[in-house]
Amino acid sequence: MVDVFGTPHTDALHVVERFHVLDGGKTLKVDIDVEDPGTFTAPWSENAAFSKTNNSFDEYVCAENNPRIGLDDKSGDMPRAKYVAPF
Numbered sequence: 001m002v003d004v005f006g007t008p009h010t011d012a013l014h015v016v017e018r019f020h021v022l023d024g025g026k027t028l029k030v031d032i033d034v035e036d037p038g039t040f041t042a043p044w045s046e047n048a049a050f051s052k053t054n055n056s057f058d059e060y061v062c063a064e065n066n067p068r069i070g071l072d073d074k075s076g077d078m079p080r081a082k083y084v085a086p087f
Contacts, residue, residue, distance in 0.1 A: 010038030026052045 013036040020029040028050045035043040 008039055009036050012036050012038045022049075028052075 013034070015035075016033045018031040020031070021027070022029055030048050030050075032046045033043065034040070034045070
């Protein structure tokens with residue numbers, strides 16, 4: 001898949017991602033160029049911009065082979081990592 005929508009591709013897929021920090025570090029811009037002559041009739045591009053916030057979020061531990069953790073009341077909360085990301 002090329003994306004979360006299940007877009008198909010062939011072995012000829014070529015993707016270039018360019019990341020740019022703008023506005024003195026307040027914005028992250030991502031430019032994506034996609035080519036796959038076996039799937040698409042023409043190359044295509046996409047871009048997205050992400051703004052920096054002062055919100056913080058916790059990093060969670062990934063529990064391998066235990067997909068039920070944190071999904072319902074019986075499973076309990078997702079275990080928290082000791083390190084909390086500062087951003």
